[in-house]
Amino acid sequence: MEERIRKAVGSDATIRRPLPAFGDYSVYGGERAKEIAGAIREKLGNAVQKVEIVKGFVNITLAPEAVAFAVAEADAQDTEWGKFDVNAGKKISVEYGNPNPFKEIHIGHLMSNIIGESVSRLIEASGAVVVRDTFGGDVGPHVAKALWALRKDKVAEITNVKQIGEAYARGSNVYSEDETAKQEIDTLNARIYELVAHPEKAETEEERALLKLWQHGREISMEEFRRIFAKLGTRFDYEFFDSDTTEPGLRVVRDGLAKGIFEESDGAIIYRGEKKGLHTLVFITGRGTPTYETKDIGLAFIKEERIPSDEAIIVTGAEQKGHFAVFLAALSEIAPRVAEKTKHVAHGLLSLTSGKMSSRLGNVITATGLIEDVIAKASEKNPDPLIAEQVAVGAIKYMVLRQAPGSDIIFDAEKSLSLEGDSGPYLQYALVRAKKILAYGENGEGGTDKPPAPYAIERLIVHYPEVVARAAHSLAPNLLVNYLTELASAWNAFYATEQVLGSPEEAYKQRVTRAFAHTMTNGLHLLGIPTPSKM
RNA sequence: GCCCCGGUGGUGAAAUGGAUAUCACAGCUGACUUCGGAUCAGCUAUUCUGGGUUCGAAUCCUGGCCGGGGCACCA
Numbered sequence: 240m241e242e243r244i245r246k247a248v249g250s251d252a253t254i255r256r257p258l259p260a261f262g263d264y265s266v267y268g269g270e271r272a273k274e275i276a277g278a279i280r281e282k283l284g285n286a287v288q289k290v291e292i293v294k295g296f297v298n299i300t301l302a303p304e305a306v307a308f309a310v311a312e313a314d315a316q317d318t319e320w321g322k323f324d325v326n327a328g329k330k331i332s333v334e335y336g337n338p339n340p341f342k343e344i345h346i347g348h349l350m351s352n353i354i355g356e357s358v359s360r361l362i363e364a365s366g367a368v369v370v371r372d373t374f375g376g377d378v379g380p381h382v383a384k385a386l387w388a389l390r391k392d393k394v395a396e397i398t399n400v401k402q403i404g405e406a407y408a409r410g411s412n413v414y415s416e417d418e419t420a421k422q423e424i425d426t427l428n429a430r431i432y433e434l435v436a437h438p439e440k441a442e443t444e445e446e447r448a449l450l451k452l453w454q455h456g457r458e459i460s461m462e463e464f465r466r467i468f469a470k471l472g473t474r475f476d477y478e479f480f481d482s483d484t485t486e487p488g489l490r491v492v493r494d495g496l497a498k499g500i501f502e503e504s505d506g507a508i509i510y511r512g513e514k515k516g517l518h519t520l521v522f523i524t525g526r527g528t529p530t531y532e533t534k535d536i537g538l539a540f541i542k543e544e545r546i547p548s549d550e551a552i553i554v555t556g557a558e559q560k561g562h563f564a565v566f567l568a569a570l571s572e573i574a575p576r577v578a579e580k581t582k583h584v585a586h587g588l589l590s591l592t593s594g595k596m597s598s599r600l601g602n603v604i605t606a607t608g609l610i611e612d613v614i615a616k617a618s619e620k621n622p623d624p625l626i627a628e629q630v631a632v633g634a635i636k637y638m639v640l641r642q643a644p645g646s647d648i649i650f651d652a653e654k655s656l657s658l659e660g661d662s663g664p665y666l667q668y669a670l671v672r673a674k675k676i677l678a679y680g681e682n683g684e685g686g687t688d689k690p691p692a693p694y695a696i697e698r699l700i701v702h703y704p705e706v707v708a709r710a711a712h713s714l715a716p717n718l719l720v721n722y723l724t725e726l727a728s729a730w731n732a733f734y735a736t737e738q739v740l741g742s743p744e745e746a747y748k749q750r751v752t753r754a755f756a757h758t759m760t761n762g763l764h765l766l767g768i769p770t771p772s773k774m
Numbered sequence: 775g776c777c778c779c780g781g782u783g784g785u786g787a788a789a790u791g792g793a794u795a796u797c798a799c800a801g802c803u804g805a806c807u808u809c810g811g812a813u814c815a816g817c818u819a820u821u822c823u824g825g826g827u828u829c830g831a832a833u834c835c836u837g838g839c840c841g842g843g844g845c846a847c848c849a
Contacts, residue, residue, distance in 0.1 A: 253790060260794095267792055269829075294793060295829090339849070380848055481849090507847050518777075521847040531849050560778065561844045587779090588843070620812070630812095641798095642787065646780075647842070661787085661798035668812050676809045709790080721788060724797075728814095735806080735814045752809095774812070 240264070240286075240309065241705045244299065247282035248275050256702055262289065262300040263698055269295045301701065306693040309701040313754035321707045321761050327366035332546045333359045335554035336468065336475070339376040340460035341385040343404035344467060344606045347556055347588075350648070353639045354586050354716065355554040356473045356767040361711040361719075362552075364765060370546045372477035374538060375464075376531075377457050378435055379481060383428035384410030386452060387420070395448070397456050400463045404605070425526070432528055435482045467606050470632060472767045477546065479538055485529050488537025491573060492522050492529070500572045512565045520565045535566050539577050550580050552714075557585040557645065584714055587647035610635065617664075621774060629769035630664050636768050637663030640716045641724075661724060663768055666759065669727035669734075671774050673756045676739050677749070688743040696729040697751055703758050707765065716766055723762045730755050 241254055241264065248254075248266055252275070257265040268275040272292045279299060280290050289300040313320045335355020338344040359369045376382070388406035389397065397403060413420040434441050434450050441447045461478070468475065492508060495501045501508050506525035510532070512518045522533045529537075542551060553563070563583040571578035613631035614624075621627040641661070642648060702722070710718040739748040763770050 253792085255790080255792085257793080258796090265793085267830095269792095296793065298793095337849095342849095376849060504846080509846065512845095516777090518845050520845090524847040526847080528847085530847065534849090556843095557779070558843055559849080562849085564778090585779090646787090648786095662812090664812060665798095668810095672810065672813090679809070713790085717788080721797080728797090731813060732815090734809080738809070740809050773810090 240301070240305070240701060243283060243286070244279060247278045248297075256705075257296075257298065259695065259698070261293070261296070262291070262298040263306075263701065264299040264301075266297045266299075267295060268292070268297045272297050301698070303693050306697050306701055310693075310697050310751060310754045313700050313703065313757050314750050317757055318761060320757050321704050321765075322364050322366070323704065323708055323711075324366035325708075325712075326362065329367040329549040330370065330547070331362055331367045331550040331552065332370045332372060332542060332548040333362070333552045333554065334372050334374055335359075336373040336464075336473065337375060337555060338373075338460075338464050339381060340457040340464075340480075341377070341382045341403055342407055342460075343400060344464055346606055346609055349467075349471075349606045349609065349635070350586055350639050351554050351556065352468065352471055352473060353636050353767065354584075354644055356471065357636075357640055357716040357765065358552065358554065358584065358644075358714050360765045360767060361707070361714070361716065364707055365711045367549075370477070370548065371473065371475045372479060372542070372546065373464075373468075373475045374479045375461070375481070376534075377453075377480040377482050378432055378485065379528075379531075380414075380424070380428050381407060381411075382453070382456075383424045383431055384414055385456070386410075386431065386449070387424045387427050388413075389452065389456075390449070394452075397452065397459050400459060403456055403460060429526055429528060432485065436486060463607070467610070470610060470628065471636075472632070472769070479541065481534050483541060484534040484537030486537070487540050488529050488533040488535075489523065491536050491540060492533050495569070495573055500569065510565060510569045512568055515568045517565050517568055518561070520562070522569070531562065532566050532569070535562075536570060536573070539570060539574070539581065543574075543577055548580070550582065551577075552582050552584055554584045554586060557587055557647075559583075560585050584644060586644045587642065621771075623773075626771045626774065629771040630667060630774060633663030633667050633763075633768040633771075635663075636766060637666070637720065640766055641720045643717050644715060664774070666723055666727045666763060666768070667771055668774055669730045670756060670759045670763070670770055671772070672734055673730065673752050673759070674772070676752050677756060679740055686743040687746045689747055690744050694733055694737070694751060696726070696733045696755060699726050699729050700751075700754050700758050703762070707762075710765075719762055719765060723759065723766075726755070726759060726762070730759075 244254055244264055244266070245252060252266050255265050266275055272295050276290045276292055276297045279287065279297065286302055286305040287299055288302040291298045333355055336348060336352040338348040359371055363369050385403055385407040388410040394402070410424065414424055431453060434446060435453065438450060441450050492501055496503065496508055501510050501522060507521045508523035509519050509521050512520060520532050521530050523529055567578050567581060567583070610631060613634055614627050617630040617634070618624070618627040621630055639648065706719055706722040710716060737748060739745060739752060742748060760770055
């Protein structure tokens with residue numbers, strides 16, 4: 240519908256959804272208002288009931304038949320409702336989640352996962368094939384810190400992630416406090432890089448034990464991550480690790496050094512971001528180990544080979560903006576086309592009321608801990624554990640997705656546990672009520688009358704495809720969240736004032752109910768929010 | 775110091791340069807208890823600040839104040 244109006248007025252016009260009192264669509268025409276109104280009347284014909292000019296605005300009210308037509312489409316198209324095809328034939332990779340083995344997964348990773356998953360689904364709705372991947376740091380200082388502490392404790396067999404998290408916290412503390420320990424950890428770090436890259440070089444019993452501890456630790460971490468991803472509805476097509484990327488990364492950067500892209504400075508290999516208005520970053524340390532920058536270069540090459548794509552999106556926290564700016568600047572000198580198609584989507588920082596999250600300070604709410612807390616809360620009303628989990632996941636995801644991806648979230652544990660009001664469960668509950676009506680089927684005694692005018696909920700359903708298109712285009716799930724909240728509210732108002740079953744307009748209202756149910760189901764799916772069968 | 779974000783009711787947010795700034799939470803008032811009450815209806819703002827651009831600014835430009843993040847061997 241919006242498309243038809245756009246064609247009538249010309250592509251540069253901004254078409255808005257005004258306050259309900261002004262109609263279904265509005266275009267600001269200014270001096271040209273009369274002309275625009277004329278074009279709309281002519282091109283849309285009897286699809287419009289009223290075209291009015293108020294203070295330069297052209298307000299359009301759709302004819303009841305046009306509203307009914309869109310509702311019928313929502314009803315008939317079912318799961319296809321709201322899909323479109325601007326990206327048909329494209330392959331787009333989306334990297335997100337990115338928790339690091341040997342560290343506990345915390346709520347920051349939850350944010351990346353929730354936003355990344357929704358962005359992936361929005362892109363899929365635009366017709367593209369999405370390949371999901373996640374990138375974890377399985378080598379590097381954090382690993383050395385954890386393994387150093389585990390070895391001090393003579394741990395031969397890692398049994399759970401908590402053990403790893405605690406070891407990391409301890410290793411991290413001594414690193415900044417104890418000079419001897421710091422040196423031991425640095426040495427261990429370099430050895431881990433070496434052994435992981437060349438396992439055949441593990442000659443002594445001790446080295447083989449270290450390698451085994453590393454492998455086992457990584458696996459334990461990944462198992463935990465996969466469990467959480469599954470709860471959140473994500474399954475990655477590819478899991479990449481730092482250890483995969485160090486070798487190609489180092490090769491490419493050393494090659495770039497020879498070409499003058501990188502420079503040597505104090506024994507390190509650096510990129511002078513200043514030549515592009517950025518800052519200098521170290522790519523290879525004085526000890527010869529690669530930094531995050533070099534690993535990302537390596538990863539870009541690996542992805543290029545394994546997931547050739549038209550576009551590559553990377554979702555991470557906003558604190559990495561600087562890193563990505565420099566990394567992409569360097570990459571654009573090495574592989575311009577790859578840099579060109581790579582897009583960094585930064586999400587806001589998640590902070591506690593007590594300050595920034597840090598896995599080093601130990602004041603972490605782990606992802607698992609948070610999910611369990613919310614499940615416990617949801618269980619009060621939902622004895623069925625599956626449903627309690629669906630409600631909890633919906634509550635958490637809503638909290639993250641309702642905000643623009645770039646903005647920060649101050650995480651108030653107390654408030655996030657509330658399942659009422661402007662929340663995921665509110666949307667889920669509205670859908671449950673609609674489905675309940677539909678479950679009664681066509682057994683009513685009701686009639687086939689039509690109401691005098693379309694219901695408010697119907698006028699809202701008409702806009703769904705436009706909202707999805709805009710959310711997908713701007714990679715902004717929050718636009719969809721806003722819309723669905725409004726939709727649920729309109730549905731609840733409809734539900735409170737209109738009897739469906741047994742009413743004179745039963746058939747009509749049942750179709751509205753199905754159209755709402757399809758719209759809400761599809762919308763929640765795009766957000767990655769589960770749809771419980773009952774609550 | 776330099777570079778990025780951000781500042782909207784008591785709180786958390788929304789608003790592709792357009793109308794009367796939209797929601798929710800908390801608070802107060804009321805409804806109904808039906809196809810499931812996790813419901814509905816009603817009541818509450820110098821959009822941090824000074825200047826500018828514009829027919830029109832929460833939005834764009836600029837100065838200031840406040841907060842967060844980043845800035846060479848972490849990720």
